[in-house]
Amino acid sequence: MSDDTTKTHYICQTYIEAKGTKGQMAGVKIDKQFQYTTAEEAESRAERASQSPGCAGADAYMITEDTNSGEVSPPTFLVRIGNVPEFDDF
DSSP, X not given: OOSTTEEEEEEEEEEEEEXXXXXXXXXXXXXXXXXXXXXXXXXXXXXXXXXXXXXXXXXXXXXXXXXXXXXBOOOEEEEEEESOOOGGGO
């Protein structure tokens, strides 16, 4: 999909460890999000971020936005590194 009504966003999202509360299991939560113009930039950032102290994991993914309706496609993962949530939790 690449016409005047769609825009592709390339995103790196990092995660940090989350402590379990009120009987819920510990897991990860979103820490930061960065947007890039290419898939390569998002993947590179995810790889670098995953090496940072305190970073549990990182995803690089792309979504396509319909600029007319504002609808956004489900994410297409480019790379998933470290401790990241299950896709169903996304």
